[in-house]
Amino acid sequence: MDLVLKAENINKHFKKPVLFHVLKDINFSIKKGEFASIMGKSGSGKSTLLYILSTMDTDYEGKLFLNEELITGKAHQELSRIRNKHIGFVFQFHYLLSEFSVLENVMLPAKKLAEKSHIEIEHDAMEKLKMLNIDHLALKRASRISGGEKQRVAIARALINNPAILMGDEPTGNLDSYNAENVFQIFKQLKEEKGLSLLVVTHDKDFANRTDRIIQMEDGRIIT
Numbered sequence: 116m117d118l119v120l121k122a123e124n125i126n127k128h129f130k131k132p133v134l135f136h137v138l139k140d141i142n143f144s145i146k147k148g149e150f151a152s153i154m155g156k157s158g159s160g161k162s163t164l165l166y167i168l169s170t171m172d173t174d175y176e177g178k179l180f181l182n183e184e185l186i187t188g189k190a191h192q193e194l195s196r197i198r199n200k201h202i203g204f205v206f207q208f209h210y211l212l213s214e215f216s217v218l219e220n221v222m223l224p225a226k227k228l229a230e231k232s233h234i235e236i237e238h239d240a241m242e243k244l245k246m247l248n249i250d251h252l253a254l255k256r257a258s259r260i261s262g263g264e265k266q267r268v269a270i271a272r273a274l275i276n277n278p279a280i281l282m283g284d285e286p287t288g289n290l291d292s293y294n295a296e297n298v299f300q301i302f303k304q305l306k307e308e309k310g311l312s313l314l315v316v317t318h319d320k321d322f323a324n325r326t327d328r329i330i331q332m333e334d335g336r337i338i339t
């Protein structure tokens with residue numbers, strides 16, 4: 116079976132202000148080409164889980180596998196490289212560098228990876244912008260484009276290194292319904308046309324109902 120992501124007995128405790136068992140025996144996996152959403156009440160542990168799955172948080176018990184390789188326990192530098200190469204992440208807020216152009220923003224993660232020449236990276240970035248219908252914005256400053264356009268640039272940036280999985284923490288949370296639908300359609304297209312795996316935390320029922328699977332969280336556990 117082609118598993119892109121697998122979580123095995125993940126537990127997490129916050130130690131302050133008081134000891135708090137925030138994630139309890141989390142077990143699940145995401146297959147290649149699967150588009151899954153995580154839903155649950157505020158405080159149920161969705162973001163905490165996503166930050167562990169995306170390797171940004173390493174303070175947990177249990178095992179995490181990416182492309183069937185054990186990720187847990189890897190050194191910081193290697194983890195950072197694995198994350199940059201294999202995991203794309205889209206946040207509620209776009210976190211673009213406002214003084215940089217759209218094109219430069221999209222190129223940044225590939226420059227950090229340093230596997231390709233400047234020309235190749237520029238070409239790849241233009242391809243991603245074309246795919247998202249925002250290539251005409253390439254030379255604009257990131258601060259001078261609309262909110263919906265910024266989120267599409269953030270998606271292009273998340274895709275620049277051709278990750279195995281794209282994760283999102285409320286990626287449509289800041290958008291109006293038109294732009295939220297646009298982001299959903301982009302995700303669906305990435306799954307259908309590129310076989311990309313997607314895992315998205317969302318409060319939007321309409322969004323979640325149209326994904327392949329809803330992972331429902333309650334009080335730090337997965338209940339479905």
Ligand SMILES: Nc1ncnc2c1ncn2[C@@H]1O[C@H](COP(=O)(O)OP(=O)(O)OP(=O)(O)O)[C@@H](O)[C@H]1O
Pocket residue numbers: 129130131132135137155156157158159160161162163164
């Ligand atoms: N750094 C921290 N220290 C202590 N407790 C924390 C910390 N971060 C989060 N929590 C607590 O852990 C629980 C889970 O938080 P988390 O942000 O994962 O929930 P969530 O389901 O994503 O909520 P929301 O939908 O509101 O974003 C909450 O009770 C929260 O208060």
